[in-house]
Amino acid sequence: MSVINCNCCDLVFDSESKYYAHYVATHKSTSPSIKKILILGGGFGGINVLNKIEKKFQNESIEITIVSDENFFLFTPMLPQVASGLLHPSNITIPVRYFCKKAKFLHASIDSIDLEQQLVTIQRSFDNKVRTLEYDYLVLALGGQTNFFNNENLEKHSFTMKTIADAIAIKNHLIVMLEHAAQTGNYELQRTLLTFVVVGAGFAGVETVSEINQFIKNSISKSYPTINPKNVNVILVSAKDRILPEVDEKLSEKATEFIEKDGVMILKNTKAIDADEENVHLSNGGKLSCATLIWTGGTKMDRVISELKCEHGLGGRVIVDGSLRMKNKENVFVLGDCALIKDDSLNSYYPSTAQHAIREGKTVAENLLLSFKKQNKLKKFTFHSLGIMAIIGERVGIATIAGKNISGLSAWLIWRTYYLSKIPTFGKKLKICVDWFTDSILARDVTLVGSIKKKEIHSIHVNENMPSIKEQLISDI
Numbered sequence: 402m403s404v405i406n407c408n409c410c411d412l413v414f415d416s417e418s419k420y421y422a423h424y425v426a427t428h429k430s431t432s433p434s435i436k437k438i439l440i441l442g443g444g445f446g447g448i449n450v451l452n453k454i455e456k457k458f459q460n461e462s463i464e465i466t467i468v469s470d471e472n473f474f475l476f477t478p479m480l481p482q483v484a485s486g487l488l489h490p491s492n493i494t495i496p497v498r499y500f501c502k503k504a505k506f507l508h509a510s511i512d513s514i515d516l517e518q519q520l521v522t523i524q525r526s527f528d529n530k531v532r533t534l535e536y537d538y539l540v541l542a543l544g545g546q547t548n549f550f551n552n553e554n555l556e557k558h559s560f561t562m563k564t565i566a567d568a569i570a571i572k573n574h575l576i577v578m579l580e581h582a583a584q585t586g587n588y589e590l591q592r593t594l595l596t597f598v599v600v601g602a603g604f605a606g607v608e609t610v611s612e613i614n615q616f617i618k619n620s621i622s623k624s625y626p627t628i629n630p631k632n633v634n635v636i637l638v639s640a641k642d643r644i645l646p647e648v649d650e651k652l653s654e655k656a657t658e659f660i661e662k663d664g665v666m667i668l669k670n671t672k673a674i675d676a677d678e679e680n681v682h683l684s685n686g687g688k689l690s691c692a693t694l695i696w697t698g699g700t701k702m703d704r705v706i707s708e709l710k711c712e713h714g715l716g717g718r719v720i721v722d723g724s725l726r727m728k729n730k731e732n733v734f735v736l737g738d739c740a741l742i743k744d745d746s747l748n749s750y751y752p753s754t755a756q757h758a759i760r761e762g763k764t765v766a767e768n769l770l771l772s773f774k775k776q777n778k779l780k781k782f783t784f785h786s787l788g789i790m791a792i793i794g795e796r797v798g799i800a801t802i803a804g805k806n807i808s809g810l811s812a813w814l815i816w817r818t819y820y821l822s823k824i825p826t827f828g829k830k831l832k833i834c835v836d837w838f839t840d841s842i843l844a845r846d847v848t849l850v851g852s853i854k855k856k857e858i859h860s861i862h863v864n865e866n867m868p869s870i871k872e873q874l875i876s877d878i
Contacts, residue, residue: 442542443469446737449762548699601697602639
């Protein structure tokens with residue numbers, strides 16, 4: 402039985418419903434003078450809403466709170482470059498508090514959302530303490546989770562590429578495989594250790610497999626003379642008949658040509674259906690012996706989104722109107738991965754990309770301001786992609802910009818220039834430039850960072866009579 406402590410008094414409740422009833426009756430603010438805007442999620446969508454409303458609501462009586470289970474904003478387009486050791490993890494992460502000029506940040510996980518009572522329950526990570534936040538306007542910008550399609554073996558035996566921890570784990574694992582392979586003369590064992598399988602041939606999978614391929618090849622040539630490069634197998638598994646289904650067929654073929662020339666094997670019309678510690682089982686009846694499986698094959702909604710009492714659509718995403726409001730909830734805005742947004746001009750749905758989330762954030766901020774001013778007519782969200790890009794090898798990229806296909810070195814330079822410009826701070830931009838320059842003249846670092854101890858704090862007991870730190874330190878003097 403879960404126990405919920407009231408954050409405002411000493412009472413304890415054995416169910417959420419009882420706690421909600423108590424909170425609403427006893428503690429919930431009834432003052433209409435200060436409106437509360439609550440943002441859930443610290444990704445591209447949530448951070449861009451925060452940036453915009455802090456600028457637009459200079460003279461409004463509001464209280465802005467943003468909640469995220471990470472204390473940083475992650476610049477996901479560069480995540481594969483962390484996995485390959487090209488970039489330092491801290492260079493693509495910016496503390497959420499950096500963006501909070503007026504807002505309050507809470508580092509916690511979202512436990513539940515009550516749309517009727519306008520309450521959100523969050524759980525603090527270090528002691529699991531539960532508290533409830535009230536809102537007048539809610540912004541849902543929660544990202545998706547990796548979807549293993551209910552296959553526990555695939556989930557158990559594969560790495561994912563969603564978080565900064567994922568990228569660090571993959572880099573460490575690649576180095577471990579190289580170290581093990583360098584110390585064995587057994588051909589079959591070395592080949593298994595040096596077989597790297599990436600499942601999913603969208604942008605995440607293609608950029609990940611390309612970065613891994615570069616890291617493995619460069620590391621072997623510079624640091625592992627006992628490894629036979631012929632034993633290396635880097636494999637990309639695509640469920641479709643081509644890679645990068647987001648781009649047109651000609652550009653996809655060009656990308657395939659570049660990647661295969663670089664030594665990556667592509668398995669098309671193939672699915673990974675199961676896995677164990679040493680093998681990946683394929684839908685064509687085949688089996689790949691490998692010690693490294695990276696899964697980028699699908700996305701599903703967070704439990705909190707799935708359990709919302711609202712209309713859900715494709716992939717469990719929340720159906721919104723043209724103004725990005727939840728249907729039948731005029732004070733709830735939804736954007737990013739968890740929103741299903743209709744593109745009426747193409748009779749389809751907008752993709753869940755960073756550039757779309759940024760523009761959605763602008764629209765949500767503008768509509769929040771219009772709502773504050775009691776305007777009935779809100780701005781409709783419309784946006785057509787500026788282009789799509791991917792890095793697919795050493796100084797090689799592909800891009801579609803304004804309908805024009807670009808490939809090779811020019812696309813690679815455009816990718817770097819564009820995404821560098823989108824990094825929020827000058828300091829981070831500078832550090833990334835230094836990393837890129839260093840990589841062009843020096844070998845990749847194959848230092849293995851081992852396990853890092855983390856102290857778990859489950860409960861800290863505090864009472865009013867506890868002496869201060871100063872009193873404790875000088876009590877015996």
